Amino acid sequence: MAVFTPVTLDDLIQWIPPFSLGKALAIRGISSGIENSNFFIDTERGEYVLTVFENLSFEQLPFYLELMRHLAQRGVLVPAPIANQQDQIINPLHGKPAAIVTKLEGDCQMAPAPVxxxxxxxxxxxxxxxxxxFSIRQPNLRGLPWWRETAPVVRPYLPADGQQLLRDEMAFQEAFAASDTYRQLPNGPVHADLFRNNVMFNGNQLSGFFDFYFAGCDTWLFDLAVTVNDWCIDLATGKLDIARVRAMLDAYHAVRPFSVAEQAAWQPMLRAGALRFWLSRLYDFYLPRAAEMLTPHDPGHFERILRQRVAHPAPNLY
Known part of the structure; x- marks a missing residue:
């Protein structure tokens, strides 16, 4: 959500008429994040979010935006894409694909409690x-094949102990991905990036999930592991907060009960979730792209989380 592609109010005024949102009144860049260019926009019809996609192509984007539309129609609290008068939800802006979605109410909960x-x-x-x-299938583009490509690129930037950790964890995850247990895990479309800053709350009432642009088809357990690794930890150390872990797992299990295979896969999957974000943060930190408002994240945060998950098993799923 950094700004790689600047968009001015004049740009927006010329671009927005086919959306039937009235006149564009204001635009302001969103500085958090590091993948796409995001803006809050004010129109005569209300406030929305504009995203200009920096990496995803016109061919890839229907998965993400149609998934959001699909979920919204089924009562899942997510932003709804806005179509233009030709019912197109992906449109070029400055030569790149762009989309408008509804803005969720509330604020991100950066100090979550069990509730x-x-x-x-x-x-x-x-x-x-x-x-x-959901009828469109697309793999998680930051899954194991991407880990294989990225690990050798970022490894030289690490000290010796970090290089060894990365080698060991890649070998562990390769073996786990080839196991019978992994093949038994239920899967489908996942968010894959459900951090605290991608969820809105009004007080203690959840008002929605957003930023689906890392979504893909993967195991549901991977999605949960990524979420636990952010929502249920002490940020300074990466240690799990057992009360928060238990609250999240119990609430999930009440809606979709876990399988026996998922119970067996839980510890490896928490490590997989930590590895994925350690790799991406290493890449973004040492090989950054130019951006007008770029704030790269500390890769050491997910190295600490990975070391914690290797050394200290988490509570069981149920």
Missing amino acids: HCAAVGAMLAKMHLAAQD
């Missing part, structure tokens, strides 16, 4: 079930 974690767990399970009949 917030329970709400996220229940909605995540609802999302997984609601997406089962």
Whole structure:
């Protein structure tokens, strides 16, 4: 959500008429994040979010935006894409694909309590079930094949102990991905990036999930592991907060009960979730793209989380 492609109010005024949102009144860049150019926009019809996609192509984007439309129609709290008068939800802006979606109400909950974690767990399970009949299939583009490509690129930047950790964890995850247990895990469309800053709350009431642009088809357990690794930890150390973990897992399980295979896969999957974001943060930190408002994240955060998951098993799923 950094700004790589600047968009002015004059640009927006010329671009927005086919959306029937009235006149564009204001635009302001959103500085958090590092993948796309995002803006809050004010129109005569209300406030929306404009995204200019920096990496995803016109061919890839229907998966993400149609998934959001699919989920919204089934009662999952997500932003709804806005179509233009030709019912197109992906349109070029400055030569790049762009889209407008509804803006969720509330604020991100950056200091979650168990009540917030329970709400996220229940909605995540609802999302997984609601997406089962989504017709477009696309793999998680930051899954194991991407890890294989990225690990050798970032490894030289690490000290010796970090290089060894990366080698060991890649070998562990390769073996796990080839196991019978992994093949038995239920899967489908997942968010794959459900961090605290991608969820809105009004007080303790969850108002929605957003930023689906890392979504793909993967195991549901991977999605849950990524979420636990952000929502249910002490940020300074990466240690799990057991009360928050238990609240999220119990709420998820009440909506979609876990399988026996998922119980067996839980510890490896938490490590997989940590590895994925350690790799991406290493890449963004050492090989950054130019951006007008870029704030790269500390890769050491997910190295600490990975070391914690290797050394200290998490609570069981149920």
